[in-house]
Amino acid sequence: MDNQEDNLMDGGVSFAKLDFAREARTGFGETVFCPGKTETQLVAILEAFSKANRPVLCTKCSAGQFHAVKNAGLFVEYDEVSRILISVWAKPPSLSGSVAVCTGGTADVPVAEEAARTASFFGAAVQRQYDVGVAGLHRLLGRIEEIRKADAVIAVAGMEGALGSVLAGLVEAPVVAVPTSVGYGASFGGVAPLLSMLNSCAEGMTVVNIDNGFGAAAFACRMLRNRMKRERS
Amino acid sequence: MDNQEDNLMDGGVSFAKLDFAREARTGFGETVFCPGKTETQLVAILEAFSKANRPVLCTKCSAGQFHAVKNAGLFVEYDEVSRILISVWAKPPSLSGSVAVCTGGTADVPVAEEAARTASFFGAAVQRQYDVGVAGLHRLLGRIEEIRKADAVIAVAGMEGALGSVLAGLVEAPVVAVPTSVGYGASFGGVAPLLSMLNSCAEGMTVVNIDNGFGAAAFACRMLRNRMKRERS
Amino acid sequence: MDNQEDNLMDGGVSFAKLDFAREARTGFGETVFCPGKTETQLVAILEAFSKANRPVLCTKCSAGQFHAVKNAGLFVEYDEVSRILISVWAKPPSLSGSVAVCTGGTADVPVAEEAARTASFFGAAVQRQYDVGVAGLHRLLGRIEEIRKADAVIAVAGMEGALGSVLAGLVEAPVVAVPTSVGYGASFGGVAPLLSMLNSCAEGMTVVNIDNGFGAAAFACRMLRNRMKRERS
């Protein structure tokens, strides 16, 4: 039991409860949301996972947080664009199935990379289809056969956020749409594509929070794992 | 001067100032926005135009308002779907050029008809392309050659409002997008397609108010008239 | 080809383009969103499907629309609570797999029934778990073993909308959350649970529009069908 949960303390205050049994129970490594955590707290959390030899993925990790982790002597990989930090001390399990991550434009790439790297960490094969927005349909139509091969599609788009609707009409796999905060003015930090995606007239699409590439990938991988589990049973 | 302006009174209160010189000055007939006007006021306004023999178009006219006008013995045409009421006592001038009015779905037709009938009243040729939304791209692509023949394109769409962006990428004519209040939940009465259209990554598109089919058509016809005027000069 | 698409006309205006090939192509029957359609339009659409012998599901159908359809002599089933209308002239295909539809309270039942009846129409087995909201956790915990048997979970909740987060932490299947407009005051017609669900700290959950039980079920069934297709290949 002791190695299944850890209660971290800082200055006499218990600030986090870690769940080491999660991987065995769910088949997925642990994940940490970095914003709002002090560098001290983040290092303590990662040290605990390292000691327990559990894989861990950190999202929205700032450069400062990464350097604190690195300076603490922990072995991690960090991607500046997506701000994803991944432990290298333990190999996460793999999944059968693939996820296509598509973006409307180049500016959506950081969120798309968060999705792509999360899906990889959770064990899925990943294909990237970036800059295929609907204002130049020929770019999307040129890639659609490849996208159709994926078991799940993640549509990452800011501005008018129409990529998801068009994709859901063109593929048979489930589509998870991720609005991004790319844009200005009446984009309102991603509200425009969020509303656009929620109101899609296309069937077979659901939505996650603005800039939540992680959440889309975690959901897609849960679909894949659930399928594996049923296939085995 | 007297026949160029009329100051209507009701119960000692002057509630409207009519502009009979408008047609001569701008080439367009007069238009009246009906909501908030009493039946008495609307009848008085139309009687004044009838006496002056000027064409007039009324928008968002309720069935009750129409019946009051009809019962007053005025000769008008009324379309229930678009709530457009048009005088038949004077023939409005015509324009050279055509406008394509497109909708995402069937539920957008009332707003599209407001646009189409306004454009006709202002003298333009009109083509209608309804139910060509982006969730089933084949429907739109099957009509695109015909739409490309128009001098101006009006894209009417509720829900995610992506029709305008896709159209603006496929045609060379200017595109005016009209968000509609069709939808529910996070559509927020048309806010979702409005934001989507304002944030379009497509070039060559502008936007009017939610459900403002009239405004889109009036703008399109101003473009056509401006062109005619320059061609003549 | 002719029997794969139908272009419906009303008063010289083409208001809808029907897609009869959809079922063969996607494995799902056609669906119609009723709001904003006139009774004449809806009857014409259903008559066309009836003639083509294709199954069709209508969502958010008003009692008035249902009576118009019934009076036109079409054979349909109508559920007042969910406002779902289903054709009985053709048997839709079935899916292997099951969907659990859960609600926070009794007032969420109409949206849940929209989801449940849609999932049934699309061929899934459905289990209903209503009135298991988080303010009385014992009710939810008493049902959790049964819910865990489902291949997909739909969490329908208004008010604070926390049901989805709690469920996603308790089951392994993908969870689709549906915010409902149940509530008053600062619920803002469902905005409160919508935001709550979008910001969930639980992994493995996505969101659809407020009151969109149909969309959640359509997505869940796309997951099931996609799995079947892969299993066969």
Next chain:
Amino acid sequence: MDNQEDNLMDGGVSFAKLDFAREARTGFGETVFCPGKTETQLVAILEAFSKANRPVLCTKCSAGQFHAVKNAGLFVEYDEVSRILISVWAKPPSLSGSVAVCTGGTADVPVAEEAARTASFFGAAVQRQYDVGVAGLHRLLGRIEEIRKADAVIAVAGMEGALGSVLAGLVEAPVVAVPTSVGYGASFGGVAPLLSMLNSCAEGMTVVNIDNGFGAAAFACRMLRNRMKRERS
């Protein structure tokens, strides 16, 4: 009377009116909201309290403001995490009763510490239960017996803000919910948990402003003091 109120001046302008009789009248020390006050003003206010030998608590005090106070030679304690600054020149009165401060995650700790330190300053016993969010119910259920011992419960949560509803269903003490601005995207700076908490279907819970740990603790202590007063009478 002179020592019960002080009218502070800066550059000929009276910018603050201090109330030294407050402690005697209400049983609570004075509190100062720091944002928007210049360092000069804050130092002047604290010097006045120091001279009058009254305890004072400052909220949302920036590091810069703290250093200005320290450099002025005033004896204070400062907590960086919660940005609480407390005078050490006078001992505030104590209360009988205890407050449990709970958080959904680690990132909510700054607001929780504002609540916990305020409750201590006002004389209550405090228990801290951090990182017990609803996406992992076992963590909360493992602590619930201890939480039930408190006279008042403060539920601090960002993201979906469901902690308060679940707690209010599990304990008998009054629950004050504090939404936090932890999150991103459609969290809108804490609007999501605020709305979630206002719409809770749980009885026995009220809400304070986003990030207002101070206000929750002040209210809880007013409950405790009111009880003491009634017990004595």
Next chain:
Amino acid sequence: MDNQEDNLMDGGVSFAKLDFAREARTGFGETVFCPGKTETQLVAILEAFSKANRPVLCTKCSAGQFHAVKNAGLFVEYDEVSRILISVWAKPPSLSGSVAVCTGGTADVPVAEEAARTASFFGAAVQRQYDVGVAGLHRLLGRIEEIRKADAVIAVAGMEGALGSVLAGLVEAPVVAVPTSVGYGASFGGVAPLLSMLNSCAEGMTVVNIDNGFGAAAFACRMLRNRMKRERS
């Protein structure tokens, strides 16, 4: 066990799970939120409580719902103003302590009566102080001595919602503020007083949802009961 929970069915669907053990466990009778429930469902729920001889309070009950309940032969009291319906078949327990319910204006009375009748149902003594808004301070100051006698104060106000802040500065008891949807224009259905109350600079006040008189009273009574329980222990 059987008489502690009841699972109500309608047309083969279980739509509600009743909790008869609640009164014994919490000291409070059961409550039912009526909007969104069909008349059939509400009658079934009340019949179950009647059979189990448990007291029950229904909030926001429409006149139609009341008549359905009455026609089913159930013995209840109904107040049109507050839309509160109360069972008369069982006497709810009483509390020691009193609640003052205050309103800014006459139009706030329906929400205030919801609070007052709920507090009475839960066993508290209630004093009513209506139409004492801050734009005419003399009215409030004339009543303040009486209000100070209460153990808890509920401040019900629409428009600018300032009553709570002023009251919290004048009394020592905890103040629960209830914003009301009274007003028009930029009141936005109660958002104006809600924000005003959340941003109060007064200590010792918390807030509930717009028009949630019930919630304020339920919280106040939880405070009183919690005090009783501690006094006995």
Next chain:
Amino acid sequence: MDNQEDNLMDGGVSFAKLDFAREARTGFGETVFCPGKTETQLVAILEAFSKANRPVLCTKCSAGQFHAVKNAGLFVEYDEVSRILISVWAKPPSLSGSVAVCTGGTADVPVAEEAARTASFFGAAVQRQYDVGVAGLHRLLGRIEEIRKADAVIAVAGMEGALGSVLAGLVEAPVVAVPTSVGYGASFGGVAPLLSMLNSCAEGMTVVNIDNGFGAAAFACRMLRNRMKRERS
């Protein structure tokens, strides 16, 4: 003292506190905001004023409320357009000075009439300038000399709400702007003109609530009365 305040009761509940000394103290008659008051309450309030022989003005009075008052035998005047009801049993005091009430369009007349009739009730001379919106500047410029004669200007406008800014640049008198809920779509019930007016780049203009013609007139008359008072002193 007794005849200076009256405490009205209904069913044992005191629902209103009347202030008969107001006229003597402020120089203005009493005013009543009708929404949210039952017919019984409104009649009781007006009967009390009638007995006390005090003038009273009621705003936003529904036709139903008016008929209840009339059927109770009270002598009042009612204007359907502005929904203003005025007592005829007592003559209110008069002011020296005049107010110009201007509107952008005909649909703004109801709010303008609320302002105009309120200003008359409070004793000011009133000039009406309706339908002088900025999209046809010649109409406004044709009236500007007359408007300049007024001591205060009230600018009533919906839609883009630009009338106030233009007026404030053309006259020297203080301008009070009243946004109206006239419009549709992105007008959001008057939010568009409200924001427009609050952001005016014109000096010498302030704003009242959406549709609050009463408030603008009450403010204008306070300006006039204050001037009279100073002139006499």
Next chain:
Amino acid sequence: MDNQEDNLMDGGVSFAKLDFAREARTGFGETVFCPGKTETQLVAILEAFSKANRPVLCTKCSAGQFHAVKNAGLFVEYDEVSRILISVWAKPPSLSGSVAVCTGGTADVPVAEEAARTASFFGAAVQRQYDVGVAGLHRLLGRIEEIRKADAVIAVAGMEGALGSVLAGLVEAPVVAVPTSVGYGASFGGVAPLLSMLNSCAEGMTVVNIDNGFGAAAFACRMLRNRMKRERS
């Protein structure tokens, strides 16, 4: 004419049109809104006024802008708190009458000083009453006699913004309310007090934009000037 208007150029672009005749025409000096202007533009504008010997007041002037102006050798006074910059080369005209500027708290002082300094620049006598918020009514009541002596009252308040309503009920002079962006969380940058003030149930109050101390003072001085003008006529 030449010295009545100046058309400023920068890099071949005319960026500003100055109005030197304004003082003669309106009795007020010119004012400049600084945000969005480059330092070069601001210096050019002030140099033109200096050459023309006209008084000028600049609002929301940053420290950087001030230093650019100072380094250009222009004689100005700058107040850091209110960010008001005033020319010293010309004496503005004076007015008869006084303005009371009141604030709820110390943090509102910057906006209040903007109002106070603007009113002084426009020639009014100014009294300051700071930190008299409604949560401690005794502070306000202690100053009310002095405030009643003013010809116009400006109520500056953030948070719940109730100061204006309470003041308008206590004084006879017109009250202009200024919401401030002081606060956090659900203050939404001043929206909370803005809505509170717009929905005030007090008569005789109007509102300006958030943090617009300048606008309130300009309006108050227009009232005073208008009175002077009438007195003379």
Next chain:
Amino acid sequence: MDNQEDNLMDGGVSFAKLDFAREARTGFGETVFCPGKTETQLVAILEAFSKANRPVLCTKCSAGQFHAVKNAGLFVEYDEVSRILISVWAKPPSLSGSVAVCTGGTADVPVAEEAARTASFFGAAVQRQYDVGVAGLHRLLGRIEEIRKADAVIAVAGMEGALGSVLAGLVEAPVVAVPTSVGYGASFGGVAPLLSMLNSCAEGMTVVNIDNGFGAAAFACRMLRNRMKRERS
């Protein structure tokens, strides 16, 4: 084909798909939206256009991005005010016709310059009319004859955004309105002028996103090009 599209790679990831055939197809040079692109990506994109000898316009380009481009040895022009960066390696095609760019104030100049420089890049003649806002109508009326000579009018305004409505009533050319984020408080980053413009009661005006000078000019030039094309055909 190879030289018509280029697929840019960075670190193994394809982040952009370039369209070199665009100019031939549409008559317009390519445009790049800079925010969200890394300096590496932007340089790679511009190098590709430079090699292909195609003209390119970059919008909202930061100073840092410009320096990266310059340091890479690419020949470009950069305007700090509008943040427009233009290639100098290829001459873009020209259009017949002119565009008038007008602003309400000096602070709107950056957005206006974005429009003016875009229109120039696309080949139109441009006239600039800055600082002609509606609060001082004489400035606008003094320029109106010149503005009437343009084929399209762009109205750039923040604050109340009324410039577009007034212009559309005074000219015959189509008017495209651009709201700007100039302002503070209830401007909400440009929402106030955006709503004002969408609700304009003037005919012949459409709207683009807040601060989208580029979009307005692109649309205006599409109008001009469309006219040329028709004239030739």
